[in-house]
Amino acid sequence: xxxxxxxxxxxxxxxxxxxxxxxxxxxxxxxxxxxxxxxxxxxxxxxxxxxxxxxxxxxxxxxxxxxxxxxxxxxxxxxxxxxxxxxxxxxxxxxxxxxxxxxxxxxxxxxxxxxxxxxxxxxxxxxxxxxxxxxxxxxx
Numbered sequence: 448x449x450x451x452x453x454x455x456x457x458x459x460x461x462x463x464x465x466x467x468x469x470x471x472x473x474x475x476x477x478x479x480x481x482x483x484x485x486x487x488x489x490x491x492x493x494x495x496x497x498x499x500x501x502x503x504x505x506x507x508x509x510x511x512x513x514x515x516x517x518x519x520x521x522x523x524x525x526x527x528x529x530x531x532x533x534x535x536x537x538x539x540x541x542x543x544x545x546x547x548x549x550x551x552x553x554x555x556x557x558x559x560x561x562x563x564x565x566x567x568x569x570x571x572x573x574x575x576x577x578x579x580x581x582x583x584x585x586x587x
Contacts, residue, residue: 452528454512454573457520460498463571464512470544471530473505481514491516506530522572529576538563538579545569545577 456463467473482488482495490499497514504510510528514520532538542555542563548570555565555577563579 452508452510454510454523455515455520456498456512456571457517457522458497458514459571460501460512460514463569463573464498464501464503466571467503467505471505471541473503473510475501475503476509477502520572522568523574527566527574527576529578532563532577532579535563535579538565538577542567542577545575 454460454463461478464473464475464478468475478501479499480495481490481497481499484490484499494514494516499513501512502509503512530541532541539555542565546565546567546569550568552566552568552574553564555563558564558581560581560583561578562581563577565577566575567577568574
């Protein structure tokens with residue numbers, strides 16, 4: 448069994464994936480717009496250039512995504528993509544990037560389990576946890 452991530456967007460899927468590709472080092476591997484689907488084309492007017500399906504590699508994960516019909520789209524709730532970063536500086540940089548135009552749930556800070564940890568929703572509606580782990584003693 449393999450668990451995969453599938454994100455729905457409200458008309459800005461391509462913009463979000465291009466942003467993640469440029470700023471987080473992702474790589475879009477597939478993209479199809481609604482108007483490229485085979486016959487019969489069955490979608491709401493105005494969705495022609497929205498993303499029907501896309502795939503991206505981000506870190507070691509494959510993320511699939513699409514634009515939901517506007518009447519069905521809602522921002523993510525109670526689910527987060529977690530970015531485990533290699534330094535405090537990298538965590539601070541990614542936090543600043545994803546925070547721009549987003550909503551902070553927990554500002555970046557030191558915790559008992561991380562030297563940097565934050566929770567936020569980016570401007571595309573995706574919720575993120577940013578973490579740089581605190582070194583923990585080895586288990587006995």
